Amino acid sequence: xxxxxxxxxxxxxxxxxxxxxxxxxxxxxxxxxxxxxxxxxxxxxxxxxxxxxxxxxxxxxxxxxxxxxxxxxxxxxxxxxxxxxxxxxxxxxxxxxxxxxxxxxxxxxxxxxxxxxxxxxxxxxxxxxxxxxxxxxxxxxxxxxxxxxxxxxxxxxxxxxxxxxxxxxxxxxxxxxxxxxxxxxxxxxxxxxxxxxxxxxxxxxxxxxxxxxxxxxxxxxxxxxxxxxxxxxxxxxxxxxxxxxxxxxxxxxxxxxxxxxxxxxxxxxxxxxxxxxxxxxxxxxxxxxxxxxxxxxxxxxxxxxxxxxxxxxxxxxxxxxxxxxxxxxxxxxxxxxxxxxxxxxxxxxxxxxxxxxxxxxxxxxxxxxxxxxxxxxxxxxxxxxxxxxxxxxx
Ligand SMILES: *Cc1c(COP(=O)(O)O)cnc(C)c1O
Numbered sequence: 001x002x003x004x005x006x007x008x009x010x011x012x013x014x015x016x017x018x019x020x021x022x023x024x025x026x027x028x029x030x031x032x033x034x035x036x037x038x039x040x041x042x043x044x045x046x047x048x049x050x051x052x053x054x055x056x057x058x059x060x061x062x063x064x065x066x067x068x069x070x071x072x073x074x075x076x077x078x079x080x081x082x083x084x085x086x087x088x089x090x091x092x093x094x095x096x097x098x099x100x101x102x103x104x105x106x107x108x109x110x111x112x113x114x115x116x117x118x119x120x121x122x123x124x125x126x127x128x129x130x131x132x133x134x135x136x137x138x139x140x141x142x143x144x145x146x147x148x149x150x151x152x153x154x155x156x157x158x159x160x161x162x163x164x165x166x167x168x169x170x171x172x173x174x175x176x177x178x179x180x181x182x183x184x185x186x187x188x189x190x191x192x193x194x195x196x197x198x199x200x201x202x203x204x205x206x207x208x209x210x211x212x213x214x215x216x217x218x219x220x221x222x223x224x225x226x227x228x229x230x231x232x233x234x235x236x237x238x239x240x241x242x243x244x245x246x247x248x249x250x251x252x253x254x255x256x257x258x259x260x261x262x263x264x265x266x267x268x269x270x271x272x273x274x275x276x277x278x279x280x281x282x283x284x285x286x287x288x289x290x291x292x293x294x295x296x297x298x299x300x301x302x303x304x305x306x307x308x309x310x311x312x313x314x315x316x317x318x319x320x321x322x323x324x325x326x327x328x329x330x331x332x333x334x335x336x337x338x339x340x341x342x343x344x345x346x347x348x349x350x351x352x353x354x355x356x357x358x359x360x361x362x363x364x365x366x367x368x369x370x371x372x373x374x375x376x377x378x379x380x381x382x383x384x385x386x387x388x389x390x391x392x393x394x
Contacts, residue, residue: 007074007192007260014073015066027066029250033057059238063246067253071212071222074191074256075204079230081223081237082249086187086207088242089221090114093203096236097151097181100126105143105173106153107134109163111185111207112352114153134163135296140173149177155185156194157300160312160348160372161287161365164296164304171200181229187211187339192263193306203229210339211309214255214262218248262341262377266309269380273373274311276384282391284314284369309375310338312348315394319358319368322347325394326371331378331386338374343383345373 005013021028035054037043045051054060064082072080083089094117098104104118108131118129130143134154143149152174156165167184174182181202186194190211196204206212208220221242223233237243244252267290274288286293289300290307300307315321326334332345336352349368353361358368375383 010073011070011257011260015069015071027063027250027253029246030062031246032061058241058243060234061243061246061249063253064244064249067244067249067256068222070253070256071191071206071208072224074259075197075224076191076195077197077204077224077230078227079225081230081234082208082244082252083221083223083237083242084244084248085219085242086111086205086209086221087113087117088237088240089205089207089223090185091117092237092240092242093183093205093223093233094118094122094151095240096233097183098122098127101148102127102150103145103148104129104151104153105132105140105149106130106151107132107155107158107165109134109158109161110153110155111159111187114185118153134158134165137169140169141176144173144177146177147179149180151181151183152177153183153185155188156196157188157289157296157308157310159188159310160370162188162289162294162296162308162310162312164289164300166299167196167199167201167303174200174202188308188310189304190259190263190308190339192260193267193308194304197225199303202226208252210337211263211266212256212259212339213248213252214259214340215251216337216340216342218251218255220244220248220252263306263309265377266339266375267306269375269377269383270307270309270311272380273375273383273387274313277311277313277387280388280391282316282394284316287312310372311375312370312372314367315369315371315391317369319347319349321394322369322371323350325390328390328393329386330389331382332373332390338372340374341376343374343376343378345371348372 068080132139154165174180183203184196184201185205187207203225206222271290277283278286288311332343335344353366
């Protein structure tokens with residue numbers, strides 16, 4: 001390949017060796033739990049490290065390995081490790097990096113289950129954590145405990161307000177804490193819109209269930225970074241067992257091939273729909289980093305190649321108006337998750353924050369009339385027509 005191939009070329013050819021089993025052009029699904037040794041001598045050479053080969057499914061699989069190589073090519077990382085879900089990636093990486101007495105700093109709008117794992121489960125293991133608001137440099141520096149802070153974790157863009165992290169600021173915080181690693185969950189950005197490793201991040205995490213897979217047909221997670229760090233996380237994956245199955249790895253490879261096309265389309269639709277919503281009299285406010293009204297617009301324009309396919313907005317009303325609007329959508333489908341080819345819509349108050357009261361939700365900035373729209377790859381004009389009729393109907 002050329003010295004620096006473009007994203008479209010990397011998506012198709014990246015991590016794909018020439019000459020595959022049976023002259024197949026696609027990577028075969030190797031559905032095998034274990035692998036045959038020809039002799040005890042082969043076993044000895046394998047364990048001495050003189051022979052590279054498969055051993056047992058929890059330690060590696062050829063289809064999964066091929067998917068890892070393609071993702072590493074796209075992310076621009078030395079290595080990538082895949083897992084059975086985004087949460088398996090997050091929890092395995094954190095277990096590998098932390099021990100009793102350590103401290104974690106994370107932004108308070110991180111994925112809910114990630115916050116729960118760090119606060120509740122790592123808390124039980126004497127690993128303390130501090131939540132900081134996104135973009136608050138002073139709060140970040142006040143939270144650091146040099147010598148004890150071993151992980152700084154943020155997401156970018158975040159859910160549901162699409163806050164964009166100033167990665168240089170987080171990298172400086174990491175530099176001031178010897179032995180700390182900076183982790184970014186870049187699920188919403190994908191390597192097409194942002195490559196955090198270029199900004200000094202140590203590990204990029206993805207829920208590959210979302211854009212990377214892209215078709216709502218698999219669960220997967222990934223961590224990308226330096227070879228040694230990723231290898232230590234893979235070793236722990238072999239112990240904890242959160243591996244990706246080969247069939248999902250095949251689907252993920254297939255999904256990654258169209259990632260640049262899909263994300264480009266979702267970026268275009270995102271901007272178009274966000275602008276349309278912002279001009280609509282029944283919409284109170286739109287949250288999309290591509291809009292000048294977004295607090296992180298300048299930062300996003302400077303550090304990202306696209307603004308993504310998730311648009312959040314507030315209507316002018318209560319939780320029932322939001323529900324009537326969502327229920328009136330005919331094309332956008334009511335479902336959790338994001339990043340796939342189908343446009344999905346949800347009311348965060350009734351999905352991720354259903355157990356809270358209106359007052360409790362408002363205290364953490366989740367309004368009852370907030371809607372999150374995850375654009376698929378249908379025609380933007382059809383999505384707009386659907387939103388338009390639903391706004392009238394509600
Ligand atoms: C969905 C999601 C996760 C969890 O990933 P799963 O694949 O569902 O386990 C983690 N982080 C972010 C930002 C997500 O959107």
